[in-house]
Amino acid sequence: MSSNKRLFWWLVAPGAIFLILFLILPLASIVVFSFWRTESYTLIPDWNLDNYIRILTDWTYIKFLLRSLSMATIVSLICLVFSWPIAFFIARYGGKFKLIYLLLTSAPFLTGEILRVTALQQILGPIGVINMALSTFGFEPIQALMYTNTATAIGLTYLWIPFMVLAIYLSLLNFDFELLEVAKVNGARPLRAFWEITWPLNRAGSAIGVVLVFIPTLASSITSKFLGGPNGALYGNILANQFGSTGTWALGSAMGVVLFAISLIVLYIVWKMVGDLKRSGVTIKGGAEL
Amino acid sequence: MTALRIGKGVQILLLAALYVFLYGPIIYITYVSFQANSVWPFPPEFTAKHYISLWNEENYHSGFVNSLAIGIGTGVIASVLATMAAVAILKYRVRRSVYIAGLFLMPLFIAHILIGVSSLMFNKMLLGLPGNIFSAILANATYATAFAFLVVVAQLARYDWRLDEAAMVFGATPGTTFREVTFPLIWPAILGAFIVSFLLAFNNLEISFYNLGATPTLPTLAWGSLRHGVSEELYALAALINVAVFIFLGVMYVLLRTGVVRLDYKD
Numbered sequence: 001m002s003s004n005k006r007l008f009w010w011l012v013a014p015g016a017i018f019l020i021l022f023l024i025l026p027l028a029s030i031v032v033f034s035f036w037r038t039e040s041y042t043l044i045p046d047w048n049l050d051n052y053i054r055i056l057t058d059w060t061y062i063k064f065l066l067r068s069l070s071m072a073t074i075v076s077l078i079c080l081v082f083s084w085p086i087a088f089f090i091a092r093y094g095g096k097f098k099l100i101y102l103l104l105t106s107a108p109f110l111t112g113e114i115l116r117v118t119a120l121q122q123i124l125g126p127i128g129v130i131n132m133a134l135s136t137f138g139f140e141p142i143q144a145l146m147y148t149n150t151a152t153a154i155g156l157t158y159l160w161i162p163f164m165v166l167a168i169y170l171s172l173l174n175f176d177f178e179l180l181e182v183a184k185v186n187g188a189r190p191l192r193a194f195w196e197i198t199w200p201l202n203r204a205g206s207a208i209g210v211v212l213v214f215i216p217t218l219a220s221s222i223t224s225k226f227l228g229g230p231n232g233a234l235y236g237n238i239l240a241n242q243f244g245s246t247g248t249w250a251l252g253s254a255m256g257v258v259l260f261a262i263s264l265i266v267l268y269i270v271w272k273m274v275g276d277l278k279r280s281g282v283t284i285k286g287g288a289e290l
Numbered sequence: 291m292t293a294l295r296i297g298k299g300v301q302i303l304l305l306a307a308l309y310v311f312l313y314g315p316i317i318y319i320t321y322v323s324f325q326a327n328s329v330w331p332f333p334p335e336f337t338a339k340h341y342i343s344l345w346n347e348e349n350y351h352s353g354f355v356n357s358l359a360i361g362i363g364t365g366v367i368a369s370v371l372a373t374m375a376a377v378a379i380l381k382y383r384v385r386r387s388v389y390i391a392g393l394f395l396m397p398l399f400i401a402h403i404l405i406g407v408s409s410l411m412f413n414k415m416l417l418g419l420p421g422n423i424f425s426a427i428l429a430n431a432t433y434a435t436a437f438a439f440l441v442v443v444a445q446l447a448r449y450d451w452r453l454d455e456a457a458m459v460f461g462a463t464p465g466t467t468f469r470e471v472t473f474p475l476i477w478p479a480i481l482g483a484f485i486v487s488f489l490l491a492f493n494n495l496e497i498s499f500y501n502l503g504a505t506p507t508l509p510t511l512a513w514g515s516l517r518h519g520v521s522e523e524l525y526a527l528a529a530l531i532n533v534a535v536f537i538f539l540g541v542m543y544v545l546l547r548t549g550v551v552r553l554d555y556k557d
Contacts, residue, residue, distance in 0.1 A: 114516065115524070
């Protein structure tokens with residue numbers, strides 16, 4: 001082994017070992033627990049498939065899973081559609097303000113989910129400012145904003161749209177905007193130039209963005225708990241319950257494994273749709289490919 | 291030509307709309323935090339009572355200290371591990387290092403609730419460890435390392451590694467080279483990674499919640515308080531945290547501007 005290679009491994013080993021120990025092993029452990037059963041708050045190594053059978057045949061679990069899946073699909077698509085023009089603008093016309101635009105886009109994300117949801121409750125809820133203003137000025141309040149799935153969808157878009165903008169922006173970093181000028185000279189209208197040049201060359205950013213929004217939305221529990229109201233529970237809420245009051249950890253583990261499996265499937269589908277990642281511009285200039 | 295101009299106009303409008311969408315709630319809650327009537331604070335009637343009640347809640351004092359500990363612990367672990375890996379991958383360009391990069395980015399694709407419950411179960415069942423602040427730090431450091439790695443890689447992508455080679459030619463050991471050449475140039479990237487991972491862990495709810503047992507942090511206290519109906523001291527807390535995040539990001543802006551390379555590393 002050359003000395004460079006040895007140094008490489010010495011440098012990456014601590015982080016790699018850390019991630020294996022504290023991320024991958026725990027995830028593997030819930031796969032094991034998902035085949036056990038829980039009895040009065042204790043896990044019993046009694047191998048069975050009951051947890052999975054329950055999740056995949058009991059309509060209650062399927063219903064919440066379907067609700068979360070459609071929520072995640074809708075929220076990712078909304079984020080995708082709105083983020084594209086924004087990321088495009090920052091990348092193309094941002095000039096020396098690019099960094100400011102990006103930091104302004106990401107700053108709210110760092111405040112944490114719970115305080116952002118608190119702020120949203122003040123806007124959307126029954127006594128939120130929108131409906132208070134409407135009723136103060138003699139209009140009908142908007143029912144859709146008060147503890148509904150719509151409110152949850154708005155909340156989730158609010159939480160995760162920064163990821164989508166960043167992902168698309170990063171894929172546009174290496175995009176040669178001159179190509180659009182060439183297209184224009186040759187008579188292509190802007191929308192056609194977008195569909196035939198910009199989009200195909202930067203699909204990878206969209207794909208990564210969709211996955212980064214889809215996965216946390218699919219698993220979300222806090223937003224729906226505080227914005228979704230009594231009928232707004234999502235799969236994540238039911239999953240969280242297994243580790244809270246009911247204490248059915250084995251079932252909760254199986255729900256977690258199902259969630260993880262769906263995330264992997266989505267990752268795979270999106271990756272397949274994008275095809276060759278390298279051609280689509282996700283490279284760090286200088287050669288290191290990510 | 292006009293179509294292009296309309297397109298650009300639409301883009302500017304959408305960017306403005308995004309900022310209104312993102313900052314409307316933040317600005318409004320900050321305004322409400324100073325208002326006597328939090329439901330319909332018009333006309334304004336200024337007061338500091340929410341801040342005083344926040345200060346008088348003893349819980350929030352220990353919550354703050356615990357959040358700080360989780361943030362600092364996570365920030366140190368994540369920025370050190372991420373910097374080592376990023377330097378190794380970018381400097382040595384070993385074949386297949388893309389898989390290592392994949393491992394470091396993997397936590398971005400795993401839902402926080404899964405990281406939270408799986409580390410809870412793992413620690414409790416297999417290691418027999420009760421939930422405490424250390425397990426919360428370790429669990430938070432997994433995904434924070436991914437964010438820190440992204441920050442460092444984006445910053446170092448155009449670092450000129452020939453500087454390091456030059457130092458080696460003159461007989462410097464890899465350790466000395468890092469201390470004398472690399473580190474003085476890349477420290478803004480490392481500090482940026484620390485700030486991002488610190489803030490993420492400080493404000494994290496889903497991972498900390500499952501790993502902490504009874505130890506309170508600011509997000510878990512906020513969660514408890516929100517669950518029992520709206521508590522007005524939360525507005526004050528939200529306003530303060532937002533201000534803190536902005537100060538940190540201001541620092542980061544200066545760092546990125548003065549750093550070796552900028553996020554927009556296109557020639």
